[in-house]
Amino acid sequence: MICMATINMGDLKQRFQERQYKLTPQRQIVLQAFVDNPGKHLSAEDVHNIVRKQSAEIGLATVYRTLELLSDMDVLQKMDFGDGRSRYEINEDSSEHHHHHLICLSCGTVKEFEDDLLETLETVIARKSNFKIVDHQVKFYGYCDKCQSSRED
Template identity: 75%
Template sequence: MNCMSIDLSNLRQKFREREYKLTPQRQIILQVFVDNRDKHLSAEDVHNIVRQQSNDIGLATVYRTLELLSDLDILQKMDFGDGRSRYEINETSTPHHHHHLICLACGKVIEFEGDLLEDLETVISRNSNFTIVDHQVKFYGYCQECRDKSED
């Protein structure tokens, strides 16, 4: 998989194009996603990481920034059905790049690589005369650790 080189210089460019300022707070929050590329972070997760770096950024600022980054398509906002939005860097060069496996016991989210739905997408498009531009798939179940715990 192309691990797209998202760095702060491409992101600064996106901000300039949309006439937003990349403030120091926004930069710090963005850096959290660059550093935790494989994680799906909630506002609370981001706030905790930022606080450990002793940055004085309030939770409200984190929420507002995540909404803005989502509106700018820099972050992808996801809802895994637990009432908390989570975010990840939007790697736009690779649409359909992964699906999500969500553990109903511990809430862990695992990415599943590979796109098994291209054929289905083609059939749906053809049969319903509908142009599909993207899809998200979520599988709900139990991760290995939670299954192991329940067998004890």
């Protein structure tokens, strides 16, 4: 069985059963790719390259369908960083807000930025607009250390 610290397998199996789906071995292998690559924002192609090493018979279409299903079930969070590819990460129920992302315009690297500096701004906006904010996402675009160095050469 797969050891998933951030995914409760019993809860996940129950959610699959409620939707009349099965937690197949292929779906478990796709989930394992995220568990084995914590903090990474994986595209379908990234996941496919990872799972092919373990199970060569899993096709890219199966990976796409599984990622969409897991995203619909809120197991994975689907994100768009403007590069034409959806990326996914484990949806952490424990965090009140999602972390922010630093996206390199040169190599496409995505890093997480954990500080939630917008709480005060959220409070002001909510109060002034009488709008209950439940979440936000922030993306910063620029150049990572490696790409900055190569641009200076």
